[in-house]
């Protein structure tokens with residue numbers, strides 16, 4: 001288990017591109033594999049999570065050519081996948097496991113999904129239960145709550161489902177099962193979660209209709225392979241946005257970032273905190289909005305965050321906590337209990353780390369209160385095996401007094417290979 005030591009920076013300067021969007025990369029493989037014809041994907045994220053999805057589809061007979069730049073997925077149509085002869089290992093990836101659970105429930109074969117110790121501890125009933133209502137047969141530990149999941153493919157029927165959580169993984173799993181069901185499947189959620197599945201499925205020819213509060217998908221419609229360009233991941237860009245805001249004398253330009261409105265909560269939150277962020281050169285690529293983002297150092301102030309903003313920034317809260325630690329006043333986050341069931345309990349993990357850095361943090365069941373301060377201290381931070389906790393504490397280290405050592409940073413490779421080099425490449429000493 002490797003650790004990194006980060007020292008204070010004098011500024012961040014330059015132009016960067018971050019790796020491809022993780023959510024869109026997963027979906028390009030999944031949807032391309034069940035489309036008819038070839039899907040060519042550029043900008044694919046070569047992180048461990050998306051590669052786990054790629055390996056799973058190769059194990060189900062899908063040919064994927066890779067010249068190092070472009071993936072060419074030879075789609076097999078809705079009913080062309082073949083039974084994998086071994087368990088499918090999703091590694092650390094909740095997206096792989098939950099979306100695959102929906103897709104595999106409608107196949108005419110048996111499959112088993114497993115993952116690392118963190119993924120095997122995460123809740124799966126949220127997909128197993130609705131897919132069960134569709135006639136799907138998924139078994140798992142603790143009555144289907146935990147992986148490994150064993151899936152006997154079967155005929156599915158369309159349902160109307162009110163999801164108790166705003167989760168794109170739940171919504172997408174049901175949509176994928178819905179593709180294999182007779183009739184129209186309808187899903188409602190409390191607040192809208194990221195809509196990459198809706199956009200990409202529509203782009204590939206599925207019958208998908210988004211409405212206020214939910215989405216409808218028609219069953220048994222074949223998809224057609226197309227070119228997909230994956231934009232930079234706003235969740236990866238977020239570490240650089242916060243770093244450039246909190247380190248004085250910084251100006252960064254982050255090129256080609258996905259700015260889908262269901263993902264831009266981070267920009268809205270940082271702007272509300274007083275952050276100087278500008279979206280430039282806004283455009284659309286393969287059905288997804290893209291922009292360059294210019295960020296300049298800013299004095300931040302504490303704000304209150306809740307409601308629809310929470311799912312729109314769900315992966316960014318660890319680094320938002322770092323921004324809040326350096327803001328003037330208190331930041332209050334509520335309605336974010338989902339953070340407790342991410343790769344780790346991100347509320348507890350950030351509270352532990354920030355307290356070590358001298359920050360006053362109050363943990364709440366569904367969020368936290370963070371009292372901002374002028375200067376935090378270097379500390380021995382823990383990743384808890386969670387990539388976003390590790391990267392957030394490295395960003396904190398850029399403004400801390402003394403050195404910050406972050407333990408067990410290997411997990412960063414799940415979403416952001418090359419993070420350290422990219423960060424150190426723009427740091428001024």
Ligand code: S3P
Pocket residue numbers: 022023024026095166167168169170172193194314315338
């Ligand atoms: C994702 C959805 C979110 C997010 C995860 C990726 C996706 O999870 O946290 O990193 O690709 O659909 P939930 O659906 O559990 O909120």
